[in-house]
Amino acid sequence: MSSVNKPHLLLLGPIVHAKKEWEALSSIARLSECTSKNRDEFIADLKGKYSDVFGIYRTFSSVKQTGLIDEALVKQFPESLKYIAHNGAGYDQIDAVACAKHGVAVSNVTDKADAATADTAVYLIIGTLRNFSYAAKNLREGNWIFGTPVGRDVEEKVLGIVGMGGIGQAVRDRMAPFAMKVQYYNRRRLSPEKEKDSKYVSMEELLATSDVISMNLPLNPHTRHTLNKEAFSKMKDGVFIVNTARGGVIDEAALVEALESGKVASVGLDVYENEPKIHEGLLNNPNVLLLPHMGTHCRETQYSMECHTIANLESAITKNELLTPVPEWTSR
Numbered sequence: 146m147s148s149v150n151k152p153h154l155l156l157l158g159p160i161v162h163a164k165k166e167w168e169a170l171s172s173i174a175r176l177s178e179c180t181s182k183n184r185d186e187f188i189a190d191l192k193g194k195y196s197d198v199f200g201i202y203r204t205f206s207s208v209k210q211t212g213l214i215d216e217a218l219v220k221q222f223p224e225s226l227k228y229i230a231h232n233g234a235g236y237d238q239i240d241a242v243a244c245a246k247h248g249v250a251v252s253n254v255t256d257k258a259d260a261a262t263a264d265t266a267v268y269l270i271i272g273t274l275r276n277f278s279y280a281a282k283n284l285r286e287g288n289w290i291f292g293t294p295v296g297r298d299v300e301e302k303v304l305g306i307v308g309m310g311g312i313g314q315a316v317r318d319r320m321a322p323f324a325m326k327v328q329y330y331n332r333r334r335l336s337p338e339k340e341k342d343s344k345y346v347s348m349e350e351l352l353a354t355s356d357v358i359s360m361n362l363p364l365n366p367h368t369r370h371t372l373n374k375e376a377f378s379k380m381k382d383g384v385f386i387v388n389t390a391r392g393g394v395i396d397e398a399a400l401v402e403a404l405e406s407g408k409v410a411s412v413g414l415d416v417y418e419n420e421p422k423i424h425e426g427l428l429n430n431p432n433v434l435l436l437p438h439m440g441t442h443c444r445e446t447q448y449s450m451e452c453h454t455i456a457n458l459e460s461a462i463t464k465n466e467l468l469t470p471v472p473e474w475t476s477r
């Protein structure tokens with residue numbers, strides 16, 4: 146195939162670990178890298194040098210170049226654009242319904258992100274229960290253990306997992322050997338093979354009976370602020386909350402209020418409502434464990450996520466379908 150006849154793939158954001166695999170796509174595609182510096186420039190380029198683009202590889206950080214892939218942006222897409230392969234499990238930066246309406250299929254990374262994200266949740270669950278973040282800071286300040294509040298045992302605590310997809314199940318599998326009692330809420334109950342020893346409960350019951358609540362559901366218009374003021378009021382006093390999903394599934398202001406009142410004993414967070422901004426009430430609270438959205442920040446996971454995203458585009462070119470299209474596309 147001569148270069149002019151090959152479909153045009155646009156790289157939006159960096160590929161760090163799978164450069165060779167991306168380059169290898171040049172046998173079937175014309176590859177280019179997005180140079181637009183902001184949304185206005187990107188929209189102009191969609192009418193110029195990207196006007197024949199067939200597929201886009203995008204990363205979470207590329208939002209700096211394009212803004213959200215919302216309906217307004219989708220309306221600017223050239224006719225030629227048929228596929229967006231997102232390198233990430235969560236694709237809340239993309240209005241996948243608007244894309245589907247305009248005939249653009251979107252894929253995300255499915256199981257490749259599960260293990261590393263679940264490992265992060267495990268760290269946050271144990272770390273918040275045991276006050277490890279507080280203790281580490283105290284030690285560095287020369288206070289040894291003095292002043293570190295006494296923690297809580299992990300064993301026998303009831304862990305409530307909200308969202309029992311691949312990541313939720315991986316959290317369950319990791320925490321069961323720690324003798325936590327695992328219950329979960331999911332839109333649909335899992336099959337007995339997938340459910341294993343975890344107990345399916347209503348959201349109301351999960352809120353009322355969990356000692357630790359782990360958020361593992363995607364962010365979308367239905368799940369925004371799943372934990373809000375009302376939800377916090379239904380929880381046990383002194384509950385622990387962990388979030389490795391997306392900040393927006395929790396109302397951060399209501400969370401800070403619940404922490405300040407003691408309703409919530411502590412939180413372990415990897416994600417925030419307005420990243421990279423973090424609520425002052427969290428930043429200034431020594432009794433919380435905060436990470437900078439690094440659930441999949443490890444080499445092997447990032448490599449396999451990049452490869453998976455590339456494989457989605459390869460499949461788009463060779464088979465005219467994505468390997469892991471998002472549900473908004475399959476159910477359109």
Ligand SMILES: O=CC(=O)O
Nearest residue numbers: 233234235258441
């Ligand atoms: O946050 C990370 C991801 O969505 O993969």
